[in-house]
Every structure is written in C-alpha cells, then in structure tokens.
Amino acid sequence: MANDAVIRHFTVGPLETNCYVVSDPATKEACVIDPGGDPAEIKDYLGANSLELKFIINTHGHGDHIAANSRFKVPIYIHRLDGDFLTDTSLNLSKAFAFGITSPRAARLLEGGERIKLGGLDLEILHTPGHTPGSISVKVGGSVFTGDALFAGGVGRTDFEYGDTDLLMRSIAEKLFTLDDRTVIYPGHGPGSTIGEEKRTNPFFR
Numbered sequence: 001m002a003n004d005a006v007i008r009h010f011t012v013g014p015l016e017t018n019c020y021v022v023s024d025p026a027t028k029e030a031c032v033i034d035p036g037g038d039p040a041e042i043k044d045y046l047g048a049n050s051l052e053l054k055f056i057i058n059t060h061g062h063g064d065h066i067a068a069n070s071r072f073k074v075p076i077y078i079h080r081l082d083g084d085f086l087t088d089t090s091l092n093l094s095k096a097f098a099f100g101i102t103s104p105r106a107a108r109l110l111e112g113g114e115r116i117k118l119g120g121l122d123l124e125i126l127h128t129p130g131h132t133p134g135s136i137s138v139k140v141g142g143s144v145f146t147g148d149a150l151f152a153g154g155v156g157r158t159d160f161e162y163g164d165t166d167l168l169m170r171s172i173a174e175k176l177f178t179l180d181d182r183t184v185i186y187p188g189h190g191p192g193s194t195i196g197e198e199k200r201t202n203p204f205f206r
Contacts, residue, residue, distance in 0.1 A: 005121050005140045007186065008045055013037030015064040018188055022140060023051050024119030031118055032072065033057050033138060033145050034188060036064045039071035054118060055107075059147025059188060060135040061085020063094030063101035075107030077116070079127060082134030083109050093160070112136060126175045130168020131156030137176060143184045144195070150176055150185060152193035155204050169204070177205075 008021040017036035023029065030051040035042060046053055055075045058066050061082035069076055069086070078086065085092040086103040094101035112127025124139040128149040135156070138145040148156035150172050158165040181196030199205065 005143065007140075007143065009186070010038060010042060010045075012041075013064050013067055016189060017064045018186065018190075020145060020186055021045060021051070022118065022121070022123075022145075023049070024121045027119030028052055029054050029119035029121075031055050031057055031123070034059055034065040034147065035068040035072065037067050039068040042068070043072075057123075057136075057138055058082070058086075058103075059137065059145060059149075060132040061092050062132065062148070063089075063092045063097070063099055065147070065188065066092065066103045067094075067099075067101050069103035076104060077108045077110055078106045079125075079134030079136050080109035080111060081129070082132050085132070085134075091162075110134075110136060128168075128171040128175050130158055130164050130166075130171050132160075133162055133164075135171075139179070139183075142180070142182060143186060144176065144179060145186045146176065146188065148188040150198060150202075151187045151189060152185065152191045152198070153202055154190075155202075156188075172205075 006023045006025050010019040012019045013036040020033040030053050053074050058078040089095035089100050114125040116123040126137040128137045129135050131148045179195050183195040185193045
C-alpha cells in the first residue's frame with residue numbers, strides 16, 4: 001500500500017505562484033512542483049526535513065512556474081508540448097514582463113498518462129491542455145495539482161496565442177471532473193478546493 005504524501009505549500013515570486021513540495025514520509029524522497037521563485041525557502045524546508053529532492057515537475061512552461069528551476073540541480077519534467085517554453089522567453093511570457101526567465105532543458109518530456117514513482121508514492125500525469133498546449137495536472141492519492149488549468153472558482157487564462165478555451169473546458173470536464181468529488185485541488189494560484197466543490201460552484205461550469 002502506498003504511503004500518504006506530505007504536501008508543503010509555498011507562495012513564491014511576484015505573481016504569487018503556488019509551489020508545492022511533495023514527499024514520501026517513509027523514504028524522504030521529494031519532488032518540487034512549479035518552483036516559480038524563492039528557492040532558498042524551499043531548500044531550507046528540504047534540508048530541515050532531511051528530504052532528498054529527486055526531480056522537478058513543471059505543470060506548464062510559463063515563467064512564473066519555472067523561474068527557480070535552475071537553482072535545483074535535479075532533473076526537470078515537463079510535457080513535450082511545453083518543452084520549448086523552458087528556453088524561449090516569448091513562449092514563457094517572461095519577455096513581455098522584461099524578466100527574461102529561462103530554465104535548463106527538461107531531462108524528461110512527458111506525454112500524459114505516465115505514472116512516476118517517488119518513493120512509495122505514485123504520481124499520475126494528466127494532460128490538461130488549454131492554458132498552454134502542454135499543461136498537465138499531477139494526481140497523487142486523493143490530491144491533484146492542477147497548475148493553471150483549474151482554480152477555486154475559476155479556470156486558467158486562454159487569451160495567449162496558443163491558448164484554447166474549448167480545449168481547456170474539455171480538459172477539465174474529461175480529466176479533472178471525472179476524479180472523485182473528494183479529491184483535493186492544489187492549484188497554481190490562489191486557495192485550494194475540491195473537485196466536488198468546483199463541479200457544484202465554479203461559475204465557468206454552471
């Protein structure tokens with residue numbers, strides 16, 4: 001039987017991006033989801049809890065989710081359709097804000113449907129495009145990290161050149177709203193929620 005994940009939330013960077021450290025309490029193996037800034041705070045937490053960081057997962061390639069990738073010398077995982085966002089400041093939108101954020105290239109390009117082991121934890125990759133072509137959500141037990149696809153009371157922006165509103169709505173309906181209603185949502189910005197709560201109250205789906 002898999003262990004329950006320990007989840008630690010950080011609010012990082014100028015756009016108040018949600019970053020998460022997910023760890024297996026039995027093996028002390030950990031991953032970081034969307035290190036968008038404040039690497040020292042994240043590293044302090046890892047060190048204080050004797051966690052071994054194994055890899056980074058980026059839910060998508062926007063600058064506010066990848067800004068601190070280079071500060072952790074571990075493999076980076078991202079969907080293949082967002083792989084070029086890591087090194088292209090126009091695609092990752094940091095050029096527009098004069099930040100010029102880039103990241104090392106990914107060690108592993110995901111497709112969606114993978115199951116990645118982290119100690120005794122099973123991380124399931126769900127391809128949830130629309131905000132970006134390669135947006136993913138990461139399901140771990142009774143939790144799902146939705147990046148900028150689904151928020152509490154909202155959905156991700158699609159007004160970028162590569163955004164697709166219809167695709168985003170299908171992604172949420174077919175990949176996220178089919179999860180158990182009790183599944184806890186950990187989004188890329190703002191407070192958390194549950195799948196059941198969003199199905200009942202999210203104004204984009206009422």
